[in-house]
Amino acid sequence: MITPLNRHKNILEFALSSLLRRRAKNLSLLGLYTMVVFVLASLIFFVHSLKREAAAVLSGAPEMVIQRQIAGRHDLIPLEYIEKISAIRGVATVEPRYWGYYYDPVFGANYTVMVSEARKLTPGNIIIGNGVARTQRISAGDMVTFRSASKNPLLLNVQELLNYESELVAADLILISGEDFQAMFNLPRHQATDLAVTINNPAELATIAAKIAERYPDVRPILRNEILRTYDSLFDWRGGMMTVILFSAILSFVIFAWDKASGLSAEERREIGILKSIGWETSDVLLLKFWEGTAISLTAFLLGSNLAYVHVFFLSAPLFAPALKGWSVLYPEFRLIPAIDFFQLAVLFFLSVVPYTAATILPSWMAATVDPDAAMRS
Structure with a gap:
């Protein structure tokens, strides 16, 4: 059968x-x-x-970033906003961030230059992403020259390279000291690129963002979840x-x-x-x-x-x-x-x-x- x-x-x-x-x-x-x-x-x-x-x-990005908007474009934000936003109930800390873009005419590449708060760099030293290292053909210990805001050469030492695992978002990143950042871009003394905000209770992020946008119409709160949705x-x-x-x-x-x-x-x-x-x-x-x-x-x-x-x-x-x-x-x-x-x-x-x-x-x-x-x- x-x-x-x-x-x-x-x-x-x-x-x-x-x-x-x-x-x-x-x-x-x-x-x-x-x-x-x-x-x-x-x-x-x-x-x-x-x-x-x-x-x-x-996952390690700030919970909320505050950017100032002028005529619909991103503008520098005065440091006095730190005290005002810190006074809002539920806000734990408000830290200024300094970053900008540097165009390299030799290689035709744009670099993201940022002052690192986590890694305290002494003037004259930088940390670069692997993409920058490949483009410039440099490694840790080499010297690299940029042009400052006054059109003078700015000679910097590559202290180290960023981790390979972070290359997705840090290939074009250059971490720099506050003094060298000021020399490179001549940023006004009492202004920052944007503000990083930490909240006591993450469940109140949307509520606090709405309060900030209501009290200060010229700023735009950006939540970390919004950045992730943008990437998706x-x-x-x-x-x-x-x-x-x-x-x-x-x-x-x-x-x-x-x-x-x-x-x-x-x-x-x-x-x-x-x-x-x-x-x-x-x-x-x-x-x-x-x-x-x-x-x-x-x-x-x-x-x-x-x-x-x-x-x-x-x-x-x-x-x-x-x-x-x-x-x-x-x-x-x-x-x-x-x-x-x-x-x-x-x-x-x-x-x-x-x-x-x-x-x-x-x-x-x-x-x-x-x-x-x-x-x-x-």
């Missing part, structure tokens, strides 16, 4: 042998199928990992842009796969007629075609997903990194920590495996319901 398990096993073996008899057609389909899954899975892995990396790096939107937009660019290729594959799956050749119709004539039931034929479609689509999904994993987490996604990291002279270079969005992977599975498998069953059912003699003569 044939058990259901043995029945499936026998049909699966016959399905694999049937695929091997038409290996040229099936291998070409499998290759294209794998390529499309590889591209889409790479985008999913890369975008999700960038989001997770950004969230990890920005940015990476989603870039990932979507890449998908749109590749849409024509994906659509061409879908049409090709549907045509191959839904159109039975004369040889396949004769094979179904022979199987029916020797006693196969219609359900057996449908099960056979189900396993054929599943074998191709599932193999393509597994191959594409594994190749995408290697491409993103071992090779740093060389195909998509320039477009998704940004367009700049200073491309951040870092290895992503493996992070997989299983929900999106499941969606990719159902969009890639299920439609193709279903497309193989309908024409097979139509051929299996035809008289065996007519099918063999076709």
Whole structure:
């Protein structure tokens, strides 16, 4: 007596042998199928990992940043605002931040220059990101020259390089002392770039931000969660842009796969007629075609997903990194920590495996319901 398990096993073996008899057609389909899954899975892995990396790096950012707005543009904020904002109930500390952008005409790159409160630097010493080091071709212990606000050379010593793990947001960063920052930009003495605010109770962030915006109409509170949402939107937009660019290729594959799956050749119709004539039931034929479609689509999904994993987490996604990291002279270079969005992977599975498998069953059912003699003569 044939058990259901043995029945499936026998049909699966016959399905694999049937695929091997038409290996040229099936291998070409499998290759294209794998390529499309590889591209889409790479985008999913890369975008999700960038989001997770950004969230990890920005976890140490200030809970709230206060910027002054003049005519809708970011402007310097007077230090007297510190006392006013500190008086609001629930505010723990208010610290001034000094940062700006320096354009390097030699390399055509923009650097972010910032006074570090966590790392007290003596005048004449700086800490730079890895992107700056690569662009300038310098390392720790080297001297580098910038131009000050008075157009005089500013000679600085590279004390150290920032951690490799922070390169996503610190590739273009230069940490500098307050005295050297003043010499480089000639910032007014009683003004700062913005203010970093710490709140006693994080649950009151939105409430306190609303109070600050109401009392001081010329300032704009920016919450850390808003920055994270901006990063998420940015990476989603870039990932979507890449998908749109590749849409024509994906659509061409879908049409090709549907045509191959839904159109039975004369040889396949004769094979179904022979199987029916020797006693196969219609359900057996449908099960056979189900396993054929599943074998191709599932193999393509597994191959594409594994190749995408290697491409993103071992090779740093060389195909998509320039477009998704940004367009700049200073491309951040870092290895992503493996992070997989299983929900999106499941969606990719159902969009890639299920439609193709279903497309193989309908024409097979139509051929299996035809008289065996007519099918063999076709």
